[in-house]
Amino acid sequence: MNMRRLYGWFFVALALLSAAHVCVSLRGRASHALIVRTVLLAEPIDDVSSIAIEKRGDAPVSFVKNGRWELEKPYAAQVDKRLILRLLDAFSTAFVKSSFDEVELSRLGKVRADFGLDEPRAQVTLSLSSGKDVSYAIGMPTPGGKGVYVRLDGENAIYVVDVRVWECVNLPAGAYRKKSLFADGVAEDPTSFDVRRGLHAFSRFTCRKGVWTCAHDGNPDAVRVVGARVDRFLKALQAAETESFVWPVGASNEPAVATASLLAGYGLDSESAVTVTLRGPGGIDGQVSFGSAASSNLVYALVQNASAIARVPAELRESAAAADFSDPRVYPFERDAVERLRLEDADAVYSLFKSADGEWRLDSPVSAPADASAVETLLSTLLALQSPLQYSTNEVMVSVSLGTVKETGPVARIPRSRLLQGASLDNLRSRCMLSVPPAEVCRLVFSHRGSASPLALVCDGARREWVVEHPDPEAGAPPRIDPAALAAILDELHPLRAERLVKLKVQPADLRRYGLEDPRVTVGIDLTAPGSVRRNILIGDVVENGAYATIGAADAVFVLSDRAVRAFLAPLSRTMER
Known part of the structure; x- marks a missing residue:
């Protein structure tokens, strides 16, 4: 009896397990999604x-x-x-x-x-x-x-x-389809290119050491052209894209290659087309030809080294057809591109350059800042000159050249009277003698002609006031400094700008001539910056509306205004005499 009950329960359990298996299998199949791969293309x-x-x-x-x-x-x-x-x-x-x-x-x-x-x-x-x-x-x-x-x-x-x-x-x-006009591999920076207009008009443009020249068919002598205009033309050509293609497009009757009759139908035959061929070191030649009008603003073009005919902007043909890039100016440069300037006037050489901060400086005949206004006036004159220059034979001539980062213009002989409105080229030197902010001055030393000892003033940083350095103990109370007189001096120093320049590249004889060998007063300026060198202002003989002056280790003699001279000679204390 017990054995029959045991077998009974065994078969019941087996039936339940079978039912459960069927149920689970059916449910699993209803939600099953077999994923054999994760992406469509597993290979690189x-x-x-x-x-x-x-x-x-x-x-x-x-x-x-x-x-x-x-x-x-x-x-x-x-x-x-x-x-x-x-x-x-x-x-x-x-x-x-x-x-x-x-x-x-x-x-x-x-x-x-x-x-x-x-x-x-x-x-x-x-x-x-x-x-x-x-x-x-x-x-x-x-x-x-x-x-x-x-x-x-x-x-x-x-x-x-x-x-x-x-x-x-x-x-x-x-x-x-590739939309650019040139095939892959064409040099991005061509060293030369040809422009052929029909069968007879031919021009070859060549770049050597950053200078573009052009030689025309029948005239092998190369003439200089405007590099900036050439660069703009090449960039526009290389950046241009096709509007649409007309051959090949898969038509049943189209030829496999560009036949003569096919090209003639689009004005792309050798007699009608304007063709540009680019060349560059290491790159294959690139060629594009422009044909007849496709619409009011499009023309047909044979592009990608004669492998396709497309519609392209008409302005490309116009610029290629007129591509001589000549300039009647003696110096075909943009003002902002000029970075070097050289003038030879008799034995004097004036050499200027644009520094990294964009300011013009002289490095000959002296090293000094240049007068920005004078340089701009000079550049305006030079960049407006056109060839051929016309002048009388008895004019004094100056040899002039200027250049950009990439190229140097020709040396031209220009009448001195046309430069700086006839003023001396010395005026290219800035009239700013020096510029010292008042906060950077820590000591002033005044040495007067005939005075036994100089007067030194120092800035007491702790008390934020100026005092006389080493006052005479026998004079009683220390002399008091006139704050208005001191402020006038400090104001003149920032910047100290002369009324005019008298002489550039000063010699010892010039110092004697202008009363600067034994100046009326020398003002020594010490700065707060560690290791800074004292700057000395020398004031000499009186001249109309001012006095001659220079800076120690002088590169030039200037005329200081009456106002500046009065400030430097004014008494600073009751013990200081004029």
Whole structure:
């Protein structure tokens, strides 16, 4: 009895376990999604050597990589590498959102046709360098429109991936075409280029050491042209893009190569076209020809080294046809580009340069800041001069040259009377003798002609006041400093600007001539900066509206204004005499 009960419970338990297994199996199948792969293309995109695309109702499209990607079908053309990489990237980053195998389809009562995969919208085959082909059938979009159904040949699964895959595949063949005028590999910085206008007009432009010259057909002598204009022309040409293509476009009757009759129909024959050929070190020659008008603002052009005919902006032909880039000016430079200036006047050489901060400086005959206004006036005069220069034979001439970072202009003989309105070239030196902010002055020393000892004033930083250094103990109370007189001196120093310049590159005889060998007063200026050198202002003989003055280790003699002279000679204390 007990044994029969035991066997009974055993069979009951077995039945329950079987039922549970069936239940679990059915539930698992209802939610099952077999994911065989994570992305559509697992291999590196660099391993892809060709792409074939077949779409319903369209001609087959294929791309092949022969060193660079090219369109092979429905016609041969150069392509934009970026768009090919975008297509391959769509497959390599197309993560599988879900997948279904044949068993799941059967359970759902679905077939491939329900997903648009019996007659797919597109068939894409990627050929790998290993010899393996990976083929994809692209079907209908998912109900929400954000995904698309894809099946791989040789795999028993349907995948759901992002709709971006279809968007990339669905581009027409023409959308992949390279839009620039030149083929890949053409030098970006040409060292020479030719412009041919029909059969007879020919110009060759050559760049040597940053200088562009032009030689015309029948006149082999090269003449200088404006480098900035050449650069603008080349940049516009290299940046230009086609508006649309007219050959090849896959028409049934179009020739495989550009025949003479085809070119003539677009004004691209040798008698009519304007052709530009670029050359550069290490780069292949690039050529583009401009033909007849395609519309009011477009012309036909033979581009990408004669592999295509396209519509391009008409202004490109106009600029190429008028490309002489000549300039009637003696110095064909823009003002902001000029960075060097040299003038030879008899035995004097005036050499100026623009410093890193954009300020002009003299480095000959003296090293000193230049007068910005005088330099700008001089540049305005020089940059306006046109060839040929006309002048009388008895004029005093100055040899002038100027240059930019890239090139130096010709040396021209220019009448001195045309420079600085006839004023001395010494006036190129700035009239600013020095500039010292009051806060940077820590000591002033005044030495007067005939005085036994100098008067030194120091700034007491702790008390924030000026005091007499080493006052005479026998004089009683220390002398009091006149604050207004001291303030006037400090104001003059920031900046100390002369009324006019008298002599540049001073010799000892000049110091005697202007009363500066034994000056009326010498003002020594010590600065707060560690290691700074004392600056001395020497004030000499009186002249109309001021007095002669210079700075110690002088590069020039100036005339200081009466106001400045009065400030430096004014009594600073009751013990200081004029």
